[in-house]
Amino acid sequence: AQTVTQSQPEMSVQEAETVTLSCTYDTSESDYYLFWYKQPPSRQMILVIRQEAYKQQNATENRFSVNFQKAAKSFSLKISDSQLGDAAMYFCASRFGNEKLTFGTGTRLTIIP
Amino acid sequence: NAGVTQTPKFQVLKTGQSMTLQCAQDMNHEYMSWYRQDPGMGLRLIHYSVGAGITDQGEVPNGYNVSRSTTEDFPLRLLSAAPSQTSVYFCASRPGPQTHGYTFGSGTRLTVV
DSSP: OOEEEOOOSEEEEETTSOEEEOOEEEOSOSSOEEEEEEEOTTOOOEEEEEEETTOOSOOEETTEEEEEETTTTEEEEEEOSOOGGGOEEEEEEEEOSSSOEEEOOOEEEEEEO | OOOEEEEOSEEEEOTTOOEEEEEEESSOOSEEEEEEEOTTSOEEEEEEEEETTEEEEOSSOTTEEEOOSSSSBOOEEESSOOGGGOEEEEEEEESOTTOOOOEEOOOEEEEEO
C-alpha cells in the first residue's frame, strides 16, 4: 500500500524562528512526486513546494525548503523566519505514478508572537 | 483568470436528496479531480478525469457520479445524499501529464441531515 504519514498533529514555533515538519511515505514506485500544501482557516489548499523523486537536489521556495531523503522515504518541510501568516494546517502529499494524490493527516502549525 | 471555481461554497441537504457540485477552471487544464476532506484525515480522491469524455474512479467513488463534457467543467453529482457524505469537497486541476502542480478550488462544505 502507498501511504503518507505525518506523525506530528500539532507544532508551534516562535515568530522569526525555524520549524521543521516531518513526513514519511511508503511506496514501491520509482517515479513519484512529493508536495507540501498549506491550508489556512480560509480552507484554500495552497501549494507550498514540490519535489520530483528523480531529482537529488532539495527544492527551495523562498523561506520554505525540503529535506528529501529518498532511501529513508522522508520528506520534511523547513520553514525559516516563521511569520504569523504561516499559521495553518500543512499537508504532505504524494502522487505515486497514477493520478491520485495521497495525503497525510496534516500538522497544525501555530506561530507564537 | 479565476483559476478553479467551485459552487456552492456551503450546502445543506436532507438524506435522500440529490445535488450537483459545480467545478469550473479557466486555465485549459487537461486533468481534473474531486477530493473529499473529513476531520482528522487528509483528502481522498473520489473521481478524476484526464480529458473531456474520460473519467475514472478514485479511492472513494461510491455514491458519486461525474462526467466531463467540456475541458472547463467537471461536476460532481450526489445521487442520494447520506449523512456519511457530510464533508468538505475540493476540486483540483493540473495542466497535463508532464506537469505536476495541482491547483485547488476553495471547497464546498456539504452537510447532510
